[in-house]
Amino acid sequence: MNNYLKLVNFELGRFIKIYFILAGITIASQLIATVLVANNYMKLFNEEIYTNGMTTEQFVETHGEFSLLHVQYSQLFDFPIIFAAATLIIYSFFIWYRDWLGKNTFIYRLLMLPTARINIYLAKASAIFLMVLGLVALQVILLNVESNILKWMVPANLRVDLGIMEFIGNAVGGFSVGLIIPTSFIEFLIHYGVGFMVVFILFTAILFERSYRFKGIAYGIGYAIIAFVVFFAPFVVEMILGKSYLYPIELFILEVLLWVVVTGVSIWVSNYLLNKKVTV
Amino acid sequence: MIEVKNVTKKFGRKKVLQGVSFTANKGEITCLIGVNGVGKTTILNGIVNLTPMSSGEILIDGEKLTKETYEKVAFIPDAITMLPHMRIEEAMQFMQDFYNSWNNERAEELLQFFKLKKEDRISSLSKGNVAKANLLLGLALDVDYLLMDEPFSGIDIFSREQIADVFTSHLVEDRGVIITTHEINDIEHIIDKVVLLDDGIVFKEFETEEMREVEGKSVVDVMREVYRG
Amino acid sequence: MKITFNKRDPVYVQVVQHFKEQIVSGKYELGQEIPSRRELANQLKINPNTAQRAYKEMEEAGLIFTEGNNPSRITKDEQVLRDLRTELIEGAVDRLIAAVEPVNIPIDELIGLIQEKYEEQRRGQV
Numbered sequence: 001m002n003n004y005l006k007l008v009n010f011e012l013g014r015f016i017k018i019y020f021i022l023a024g025i026t027i028a029s030q031l032i033a034t035v036l037v038a039n040n041y042m043k044l045f046n047e048e049i050y051t052n053g054m055t056t057e058q059f060v061e062t063h064g065e066f067s068l069l070h071v072q073y074s075q076l077f078d079f080p081i082i083f084a085a086a087t088l089i090i091y092s093f094f095i096w097y098r099d100w101l102g103k104n105t106f107i108y109r110l111l112m113l114p115t116a117r118i119n120i121y122l123a124k125a126s127a128i129f130l131m132v133l134g135l136v137a138l139q140v141i142l143l144n145v146e147s148n149i150l151k152w153m154v155p156a157n158l159r160v161d162l163g164i165m166e167f168i169g170n171a172v173g174g175f176s177v178g179l180i181i182p183t184s185f186i187e188f189l190i191h192y193g194v195g196f197m198v199v200f201i202l203f204t205a206i207l208f209e210r211s212y213r214f215k216g217i218a219y220g221i222g223y224a225i226i227a228f229v230v231f232f233a234p235f236v237v238e239m240i241l242g243k244s245y246l247y248p249i250e251l252f253i254l255e256v257l258l259w260v261v262v263t264g265v266s267i268w269v270s271n272y273l274l275n276k277k278v279t280v
Numbered sequence: 281m282i283e284v285k286n287v288t289k290k291f292g293r294k295k296v297l298q299g300v301s302f303t304a305n306k307g308e309i310t311c312l313i314g315v316n317g318v319g320k321t322t323i324l325n326g327i328v329n330l331t332p333m334s335s336g337e338i339l340i341d342g343e344k345l346t347k348e349t350y351e352k353v354a355f356i357p358d359a360i361t362m363l364p365h366m367r368i369e370e371a372m373q374f375m376q377d378f379y380n381s382w383n384n385e386r387a388e389e390l391l392q393f394f395k396l397k398k399e400d401r402i403s404s405l406s407k408g409n410v411a412k413a414n415l416l417l418g419l420a421l422d423v424d425y426l427l428m429d430e431p432f433s434g435i436d437i438f439s440r441e442q443i444a445d446v447f448t449s450h451l452v453e454d455r456g457v458i459i460t461t462h463e464i465n466d467i468e469h470i471i472d473k474v475v476l477l478d479d480g481i482v483f484k485e486f487e488t489e490e491m492r493e494v495e496g497k498s499v500v501d502v503m504r505e506v507y508r509g
Numbered sequence: 510m511k512i513t514f515n516k517r518d519p520v521y522v523q524v525v526q527h528f529k530e531q532i533v534s535g536k537y538e539l540g541q542e543i544p545s546r547r548e549l550a551n552q553l554k555i556n557p558n559t560a561q562r563a564y565k566e567m568e569e570a571g572l573i574f575t576e577g578n579n580p581s582r583i584t585k586d587e588q589v590l591r592d593l594r595t596e597l598i599e600g601a602v603d604r605l606i607a608a609v610e611p612v613n614i615p616i617d618e619l620i621g622l623i624q625e626k627y628e629e630q631r632r633g634q635v
Contacts, residue, residue: 006377014363109361111330113378114350279331309556448550453557469520470556489519489559498516 003115007123012130015091019131022087023138026080033076034146038153041066045158056157067160068147068167081180084135088128092199095124096206100280107280117274118267121207125199132195136180140164197259200266201227207270211277223269231255231262281305282327282353282425282456287336288480289322296322298480299336304473306424306456309447313464313503314477320460321358323477324427327458328355340425351381353425356418358433360410364403368396368413375417387420390451394442408439415443425456432466440466468499476506512553520555524563528572532583533594540585543573 012019044063048054054062071077099107110120143164150159168181182188204227205220212219229236234254238244246254282304289297296319304310312320325331327338329345340349362371368391376382391398394412396405405413411431418426432440446452447470461467468488476483483506491497497505512527514520531537544552550560564581567573571589575581584590609619 003378010374103359103364105357105359105361106363108330108355108357109374112328112350112355112361114347114380115378116347275329277332280325308558445551445554448554448556450547453547453550468516469514469554469559472556472558489521489562492517492519493522496517500516 003113004119004123004126007115007119008126008130011095011123011127015095015127015131018087018091019134022080022084023135026084026135026138027142029076029080030142030146031149033074034071034149035153036076037071037074038066038150041070041158042154060158065160066150066154066158067162068143068150069162071146071150072167081139085180088132088135092128092202093206095128096203096210100210105280111274111278111280116271117278118271121203121267121270121274125196125203128199129192129196132192139181143167193259197231197263197266200263200270204266204270204273207273207278211273211279227262227266231258233258281341282458283337283339283342284323284327285337285339287323287326287338288334289319289326289331290334296480297326297333300477300480300482301336302475302482302485304425304456304458307454308472309452309457309459309470310473310475311464311467311471312458312460312475312477313499314460314462315507316462318477319480320462320477321429324355324357324429324458324460327427328353330355351379351421352423353427354418354421354423355427356415356429356431358430360402360414360417362402362413362417365401367399367401368416369398371402371413371417372398372420375420379421381422383420383422386422386451387416390416390420393446393451408435411435411439412443415446419446419451423455425458426452428457428459430460430462432461432463444470464499464503471499474499474502476503478507514555520559521562521566524549524553524555524559525566525570525572528563528567529593529597532572532590533597537583539583539587539590541583542580543583545580 041063045059048059048063049056099110111117113120147161151161164181165183168183180191182191201224205224208220208223209216234246234251238246244251284300284302287297287300288295300319300323302310312323314320322331326333327340327345328350338345340353343349345353362374366374372384372387375387376384390396394409394416396409396413396416400409402410402413411434415428415431418428431443435443444466447457447467459467459471471488473485473487474491475485484502486502488499491499491502512523514523528537528543532539537543543549546560546564547557549555549564550557553560564573568575568581571586572584572593573581574584
């Protein structure tokens with residue numbers, strides 16, 4: 001346990017610089033988006049009122065009240081989320097390969113640590129997961145900050161103040177925010193539970209490749225396909241038969257069980273590969 | 281004692297090791313000799329389970345390797361096993377964090393012995409100093425067995441002498457050492473035992489002093505016979 | 510202390526030979542303390558096991574002795590020194606004779622030559 005925590009800490013430390021850059025980009029980009037969009041709205045307001053002689057009521061009727069929902073249509077708002085997600089997905093591969101590639105032989109050290117090798121796997125997965133959650137938390141904080149910027153830039157009579165949950169529930173333009181911050185706790189568990197499982201499957205596939213090299217690529221892809229088929233089997237069956245046999249709650253429980261099976265098997269297979277098959 | 285028993289290893293269709301057996305005793309320096317590509321590194325990797333063997337058995341003090349074995353056997357590969365951007369002191373801290381057998385006093389002593397500076401980054405070191413830092417990280421572990429892969433290759437003569445000095449000092453004394461080399465000259469006088477490898481098998485295994493005493497042959501003489509004969 | 514080892518004789522034999530020469534030539538005095546096994550290994554750049562073996566041989570031959578936990582010392586026995594001296598000189602002379610024998614040189618000439626060369630070398634050393 002102790003060694004696992006040390007390894008998590010170590011893995012986080014190795015990526016912290018890039019991680020802070022990601023966070024920095026997100027903060028800068030979204031704040032700029034907020035200011036720009038609010039500014040444009042106010043420009044439009046001034047134009048309509050002073051040049052075209054509209055009343056405030058007419059303006060609101062024509063252009064709608066301003067809220068955070070306007071901001072999320074901006075690419076500057078969406079881009080950092082997609083960018084950070086893409087970076088973390090790529091890093092999920094790189095977190096393993098960086099120990100092997102080039103002149104780097106750090107994998108020698110990792111594999112020779114006097115600790116169960118599965119801790120390396122769990123630590124890498126935990127590091128990815130913590131970094132994802134960290135960015136999500138940052139996004140929640142940012143939404144609050146952005147909401148306050150709007151209050152400061154747009155007068156109250158032109159504005160609707162949305163709570164975070166209201167905002168997410170209504171956010172459609174930028175798909176990303178709705179995906180990364182679900183509105184209910186159950187949904188949150190589902191999103192990140194599935195996400196975590198995918199990371200485990202990916203890591204297992206990588207270990208197949210690291211163990212059997214060329215042939216391992218096929219094994220890895222094969223394993224991933226089987227894992228997904230098993231996990232989504234209830235949906236696939238229903239789709240093929242065109243009928244649903246299960247109540248939603250039954251389906252949910254079945255999926256939870258399948259999640260446990262797929263995740264458990266991935267960890268078990270990885271443990272085997274790390275101990276018996278993996279090679280430097 | 282480290283026992284390697286009838287070990288084979290295939291990489292794809294290529295048989296690198298075809299039934300290798302030998303033993304290495306505690307308190308002795310055993311040298312695996314063979315031309316490049318003969319599987320010396322593979323054997324060391326096999327002993328510490330960095331590469332699984334295709335068949336055969338490897339025992340360390342009569343037992344198979346477990347995670348606790350890494351507190352008892354240290355492997356020093358021919359390249360440093362730390363991240364290049366780390367400072368030497370950070371690498372030392374990493375070792376201390378994970379190994380109970382890490383001996384910080386010994387590490388400090390080795391820093392002086394090799395004239396290395398703690399605050400230097402590994403990526404900024406010369407080849408010879410990287411080799412020394414690498415050696416430091418392995419030697420500072422209070423382990424019974426040390427495996428070293430080509431500790432002399434690719435570094436300058438002075439670093440070579442300094443590293444050879446390690447073998448005759450208390451830093452190595454009483455431990456079991458296995459080193460691989462394709463260049464015997466530097467160390468002919470300091471090794472106890474030679475295992476000559478060729479074509480994936482052990483050609484000959486002998487004690488150096490006994491060979492000199494009984495047959496009047498140097499290690500190089502024996503190598504000449506084996507490889508040319 | 511520095512020895513150039515040849516590669517075909519056992520290292521421990523060469524170490525013992527070195528000690529014999531040092532004792533006979535007086536560089537080691539009788540009863541003088543000698544380095545520990547570890548120190549010797551380090552000085553000569555040899556394996557500690559080899560140093561151990563050399564000391565064991567010398568101990569058995571009575572060239573050195575160890576009392577309790579004290580450092581080993583050169584023997585105090587004058588007789589051993591005399592025997593050693595004889596052994597080394599006779600050994601050298603035997604080798605010389607074996608070497609000149611095929612040349613078939615008269616004894617007087619050989620003695621004269623030895624005297625000449627020996628003195629020359631001594632002068633050279635001073």
